[in-house]
Amino acid sequence: MITLKKVEKNYRRGAEEVRALRGIDLEIEAGEFTAVVGPSGAGKTTLLHILGCLDLPSRGELYFDGARVDKMRESELVTLRRTKIGFIFQQFYLIPGLSVVDNIALPLMFSKSQGKKDRIEELAQTVGLGERLHHVPSQLSGGEMQRTAIARALVNDPEVILADEPTGNLDSTNSEKIFDILHKLHQKGLTVIMITHNPELAQRANRTISIKDGMIA
Amino acid sequence: MSGMLKLSVQNLLRHRTRSFLTMLGIAAAVGVLFSVFSFNRGFEEGLAKEMQATGLHFMVAPSGCAHEVAALVLHGAVTPNYLDTGVLEEIKNADGVSLATPILVAQLPNPDQQRIDLIYGVETDLLPEIKPGWEITGEIPNGTHEILLGYNVAEHADIKPGAEFSYPNMDTVFTVSGIIGQTSSQDDAFVYMPIATAQDLMDRPNGATAIGAKVDTPERLGTIINNLEEQVPGIQIVTMGQVMNSVANVAASAKSLSLAIALVALIIGAVGVMNSILMAVFERSQEIGMMRAIGASRWNIFQIIMKETTILTIVGGVAGIAVAMLGARLIESFVRQIMPFVPTGDMLRFDLGLALACVAFALVVGLLAGLYPAWKASRINPIEAIKG
Numbered sequence: 006m007i008t009l010k011k012v013e014k015n016y017r018r019g020a021e022e023v024r025a026l027r028g029i030d031l032e033i034e035a036g037e038f039t040a041v042v043g044p045s046g047a048g049k050t051t052l053l054h055i056l057g058c059l060d061l062p063s064r065g066e067l068y069f070d071g072a073r074v075d076k077m078r079e080s081e082l083v084t085l086r087r088t089k090i091g092f093i094f095q096q097f098y099l100i101p102g103l104s105v106v107d108n109i110a111l112p113l114m115f116s117k118s119q120g121k122k123d124r125i126e127e128l129a130q131t132v133g134l135g136e137r138l139h140h141v142p143s144q145l146s147g148g149e150m151q152r153t154a155i156a157r158a159l160v161n162d163p164e165v166i167l168a169d170e171p172t173g174n175l176d177s178t179n180s181e182k183i184f185d186i187l188h189k190l191h192q193k194g195l196t197v198i199m200i201t202h203n204p205e206l207a208q209r210a211n212r213t214i215s216i217k218d219g220m221i222a
Numbered sequence: 223m224s225g226m227l228k229l230s231v232q233n234l235l236r237h238r239t240r241s242f243l244t245m246l247g248i249a250a251a252v253g254v255l256f257s258v259f260s261f262n263r264g265f266e267e268g269l270a271k272e273m274q275a276t277g278l279h280f281m282v283a284p285s286g287c288a289h290e291v292a293a294l295v296l297h298g299a300v301t302p303n304y305l306d307t308g309v310l311e312e313i314k315n316a317d318g319v320s321l322a323t324p325i326l327v328a329q330l331p332n333p334d335q336q337r338i339d340l341i342y343g344v345e346t347d348l349l350p351e352i353k354p355g356w357e358i359t360g361e362i363p364n365g366t367h368e369i370l371l372g373y374n375v376a377e378h379a380d381i382k383p384g385a386e387f388s389y390p391n392m393d394t395v396f397t398v399s400g401i402i403g404q405t406s407s408q409d410d411a412f413v414y415m416p417i418a419t420a421q422d423l424m425d426r427p428n429g430a431t432a433i434g435a436k437v438d439t440p441e442r443l444g445t446i447i448n449n450l451e452e453q454v455p456g457i458q459i460v461t462m463g464q465v466m467n468s469v470a471n472v473a474a475s476a477k478s479l480s481l482a483i484a485l486v487a488l489i490i491g492a493v494g495v496m497n498s499i500l501m502a503v504f505e506r507s508q509e510i511g512m513m514r515a516i517g518a519s520r521w522n523i524f525q526i527i528m529k530e531t532t533i534l535t536i537v538g539g540v541a542g543i544a545v546a547m548l549g550a551r552l553i554e555s556f557v558r559q560i561m562p563f564v565p566t567g568d569m570l571r572f573d574l575g576l577a578l579a580c581v582a583f584a585l586v587v588g589l590l591a592g593l594y595p596a597w598k599a600s601r602i603n604p605i606e607a608i609k610g
Contacts, residue, residue: 059604094512
């Protein structure tokens with residue numbers, strides 16, 4: 006589904022040239038539940054951004070469903086992210102003034118597709134927020150905010166969910182709930198790639214990729 | 223509300239004070255702009271109406287500033303020079319002149335009523351021809367001690383036709399023969415009396431501020447005046463059209479200055495919008511990065527920011543016009559104090575077309591100010607933004 010061939014990624018941080026990824030060969034199959042682990046600064050997030058077609062490799066090749074991503078135009082990348090990829094972040098990134106329903110519907114606004122109210126409410130139910138539809142983020146707990154973010158990632162029916170430490174800001178009970186949701190999505194056939202520092206959660210994924218110094222260890 | 227609009231409104235509401243202050247800047251500029259334009263329009267209309275209300279085509283003035291004389295006859299003041307009415311017959315008999323009357327305008331203090339009356343001496347039997355539009359309750363004066371009151375004068379002192387009217391330290395007792403219905407022009411402020419009575423009262427036998435005249439064919443006005451100036455030496459003739467231009471020219475500089483101030487205010491307002499939106503963009507760069515990650519194109523981000531600018535300028539503009547209308551009386555009395563000549567009647571009237579044009583202009587300026595922040599937002603690199 007997603008293929009990386011000898012992918013390298015360099016970027017500048019002040020005067021320093023950072024070699025974030027140093028030749029990654031990776032194949033993610035459709036329907037996999039993959040955990041990405043490794044120490045801080047190893048290049049996990051950079052890898053996730055490249056897998057999510059948000060960032061492009063400095064060298065090497067990137068394919069999504071057989072299409073060469075690193076040669077795509079900006080507009081094609083936008084369409085790809087919009088239709089096939091769902092992102093979840095450690096800091097949730099919900100829009101403060103918007104209700105749970107409106108936050109979930111946010112990606113639909115960009116694709117100009119009319120989100121069906123039923124569909125959005127159904128997604129909210131799926132992540133256990135059926136009673137919180139019209140609450141704004143400041144009225145939600147951390148776990149509820151992350152569940153809203155998961156529903157938002159699902160609203161465009163993506164093929165793959167990319168989660169960057171989705172439980173990093175949550176306690177163990179809420180972490181467990183988030184993991185359960187991701188696990189259920191995987192069971193329904195969705196491809197899930199999750200960065201985590203939690204070895205116990207990583208073990209429960211069906212594949213673990215360990216990154217160290219920009220390479221697969 | 224559509225999703226993107228709702229998002230833009232929410233973004234503005236996040237910093238209510240900042241958004242409010244930015245809007246206030248736009249509101250002030252649009253309010254001033256609208257007031258200046260409506261005042262200009264009202265001024266020109268009022269001036270034209272007032273010139274028409276004189277009922278005269280031209281005025282013959284003594285040497286000096288003929289325009290000043292004409293303007294004073296309009297509003298009443300003491301002129302330094304008086305015209306000898308000896309030339310009256312010559313003007314009356316000139317080719318094309320259908321009517322001519324001496325006019326003596328003067329101020330007469332009336333301490334009992336705590337005001338200064340504006341006396342307008344004229345050949346009263348000609349009044350129906352000069353002012354065919356007047357609706358008079360009572361009669362036109364035909365005796366030497368009869369007077370006709372303008373609407374405001376009568377209203378102010380609550381005087382009815384037939385009442386007696388006198389000035390302190392004067393033996394003469396006047397009878398009010400009639401009262402003019404409201405004209406909403408300067409006519410409402412005068413006390414009309416026979417020219418001889420006015421000359422007597424002011425101790426100016428045969429004196430006149432000017433001679434007012436009407437012609438039989440207004441199209442021939444130029445020729446008639448030229449001929450008259452050749453025939454009668456030592457006089458100056460000024461047409462009401464010239465007076466109007468002259469007053470309008472004096473007002474023009476004040477108008478262009480106020481317009482310039484309004485435009486500068488609008489530019490300052492627009493810079494305020496740019497600053498406020500730019501700040502909001504920097505503060506929200508992580509959020510914008512997230513939106514790019516979940517499928518927003520650069521164009522989507524650009525649109526969201528431009529919508530915020532549009533809302534700010536439209537709401538600010540409409541508020542500005544509302545405030546200008548609410549404060550119209552205040553603005554008008556202020557302008558009347560600083561401008562040398564302002565026609566009577568309401569200068570600030572609501573005109574939907576003008577209001578829309580002012581808001582549209584503010585919108586264009588606001589949108590120009592929003593372009594840079596919107597472009598900047600659309601160029602935010604999602605990776606760097608998300609990494610924070």
